[in-house]
Amino acid sequence: MTGLAVDAPPSAVAEEASLAALLRCCVREVAGPRGQVWHAEPYVLLRVADTLLRARTYGGLALRFESAPEWLERGSWQPLSTDLLVRLVETELGGVNDEFAVQVGASRNAIAALLTARRDTPPPADPWLASEQGLVFGHPFHPSPKARGGTGWLRYAPEAHASFPLRLLGVRDDVLAEAGDTGPLDDLGPAPHGYTVLPAHPWQLDLLAADLAAPLADGRLIDLGHSTRLAVPTSSVRTVYEPQIDRCLKFSLDVRITNCVRKNSWYELAGAVELTRRLGPVFEDLSARFPGTRWLPEPGYRSADLGNRLLEGLSAIVRASPWSVCRPGVTPLLSGALAIPGSPPAEPVRWWRAYVERVALPVLDAYLSHGVVLEPHLQNVLVGVDAAGLPVEAVFRDMEGTKLVAGRHDLSGLPDRVADALTYDPADGWDRVVYCLMVNHLAEIAASLAGPGSTRELWTAAREVLAGYADSVGRPRPLSDLLAGVPLPAKANLSVRWARSADRAAGYVPVTNPLA
Template sequence: MTSLALDSPAAVAEEASLAALLRCCVREISGPRGQVRHDQPYVLLRVADTLLRARAHGGLALRFEGRAEWLENDSWQPLSADRLVRLVEAELGEGNDEFAAQVAASRDAMVTLLAARRDAPPPADPWLASEQALVFGHPFHPSPKARGGAGWLRYAPEAHASFPLRLLGVRDDVLAEAGEVGSLDALGAAPPGYSLLPAHPWQLELLSADLAAPLADGRLLDLGNGARMAVPTSSVRTVYEPLIDRCLKFSLDVRITNCLRKNSWYELAGAVELSRRLGPVFAELSATFPGTRWLPEPGYRSAELGTRLLEGLGVIVRVSPWSVCRPGVTPLLSGALAAGRQVTAADPVRWWRAYVERVALPVLDAYLGHGVVLEPHLQNVLIGVDAEGLPVEAVFRDMEGTKLVAGRHDLSGLPARVAEALTYDAEAGWSRVVYCLMVNHLAEIAASLSGAGPARELWAVAGQVLAGYAESRGWPRPLSDPLSDLLAGAPLPAKANLSVRWARSADRAAGYVPVANPLAAL
């Protein structure tokens, strides 16, 4: 491999890409085959009958230090991401001729983003700066920054992008909307007989051929750019529009990581329906667990011009975090805290206890007490910190990932496809909750918490917090109770991102692999 400067974008991107793929191998390939061994300070694993090793810490989060190596003729050699890709292909056999290119494209995107960040200052707003901090993406994904389409850099949050939205006029006879969307009208002025529809400029480029006819015959009007610069948040397609203090979730007909990021017609309707239903639920959660906040999605607007444009132009209005956090509290993206590798706190154990209380308890109670499946992964939760940096609020967002437990809600009045998209069965819902909360979220934050001493102490505190909640619910319960299983140390479900990418399946088809529960050793 060509020698690279240690701090060059190419070197940093190579290290991050290798680490992500190596974590996937531990979790999804070598681990389930019994080919992983921990020999401090190393984790050793076999892939395609080749022995690999890397210095590791962080428990489930698998943080690596120094270079990863592979054993060749009794001598340890530096491991590259390209070599590991070849080993994965040899291990898994034929079936995916896109995999190597996806890993390489993700690494190239990281190089581009790292270079762009050197010349672009972050937003002054600490919340927006945290939204734009996720340069390396999901730590357990083989191609975490794979991104389809051309010209993506000027819209990339990781490059500290900002840009004006494009404003369209939708003739009123083809307007499609539901819920509360009046805030959109403050973005500009539409002529009589038309309603204002903001659009993501990248999506308009992608839909240019489909838009030609309605723009030509007047069903749509191009009203030019908006007056303010919108700021993309961590999901790429959701932006903050400061003129109206709202977040706007657009469709993007490109693959970002696993999925085409578009608002399907049933998701447009579902966001409004869930926001209506969840108002009373979050009122109760907030009363029981002070500091619980959420970001409703009260309405959507689009154009009734066939399914492709209905979905492609659909925009979901979301409340902004600054409007729900109390004065003196600063919202920060949980993913940015994890990606920063270290969370600095004067009293780390106190900080961690507050964090677990704010995040975990309302999530568990939403499921157990209300039959609501929140999706508290690192990009769906904002932590509100006070002037001392202590977690005092947790803000939950994104109705697309929130579901209702089947059988616990009356959905009879909804279209069948909308109801289907809004529900999980109880087992699938619990798996999603536990994966997002324990594996994707708390394990990563624990690994990033600096100066906290042994991880065992942190998980002992987490166990105390969860056991206290369980006791308030009358725990212990029968062995079939999922909360009892969690506290007893039952293995946790971890989403199999490598497997779903290898199979080229939709993200919703992703399965889980069991991983060790850090509460088991307590």
């Protein structure tokens, strides 16, 4: 974004943010692979559908804009709009996708609505929750970063500083479905004899109303009213923090948010508990080798055995809260919030070196030493800072994105569908690690630290940190290639939206390695 005034109309800010996101996608996925991006100082120029575009940029791989993008019309540069860029993309890519323009427009409208709502509602006092609710513009390389399905979502949106009581259901014990440790859920409220309490997201119940009518009528489910405390939604929308039990709860909304339909599939429920069991020893070793490494276990889930739709739709995965794993005096903050341009620390290189040590080293070692693929993108990592604001801990979360490298773990005792959902082959696992860590995460943090200045000093420091780790483990081939500057894989979000494919079908495009 180029930085409109803070009192600019929400619609204008939403347009600027939407245009920037789509233009980044064009550079990375449309014009770049066709050799149609080049530098002509002070501009980056690109050609889309035989139309020349330009903007002043900074931030290296993160591609931040410091001037309003323009297009060349009859020899004169004119302001570029999101709607025009959508038409150019449609022409360039060919074929028919009647959803694409609608999704881009819906995302822009959602951003405007969120900005309007934020003006009237203060952020949470808790700094961690405030950071969770700060991602108004979403993924910087997604054509529709705030597109979401369903209706009535604004009252539950974290970006609107929402908070709300959960609904409590009673599940008759003969149709209760659960695994692992779900004991904390019992403290949300009493249930009649023969029933067990089950928390539910209010939006989730609205979406499932027709399916719930019969079990509510015959007593397999009963409505216990609302919880006594306000739950606070975190950046993932469907995961909330429940202060009464100091736990995060991951619900199953079954609506499309950006690329994915966000639900807890039955095999992911079983997989979360299985991974928590297996990852305990892994994180014990990582925290011993890399002090400050933390994670948020997901020890259990609870639902109702009322057919697959309600088993998935009513499920709640229990997750530890970050405050419960950070040591006293350490404040957890969402990495995605740290990537938003703001006031850099007094010693940015020292801060950055500490950040890379805390975040990158355990991620790389989890893959190389343990065959575990963490998914350290900006919404899956919390960074614990001390009283001076220096990164001293990294907290990894979300078992849905964590996988095991095929061939390095014995999964023979698991159902095939659960085992398949838990694994990546080695090459795919490495691509996922490198994309999330280097492209999605560190590149964005570096751009925010450097501002309009060069990121070169930061990447030199990062290279020193990573080279030291590589030397300590014998310079395995993946790390040698990374340090040698091989191109990095960047997830192709525009391409998967254009193809109307599931997110798991998303491919990668090569981008410049800033360690080169």
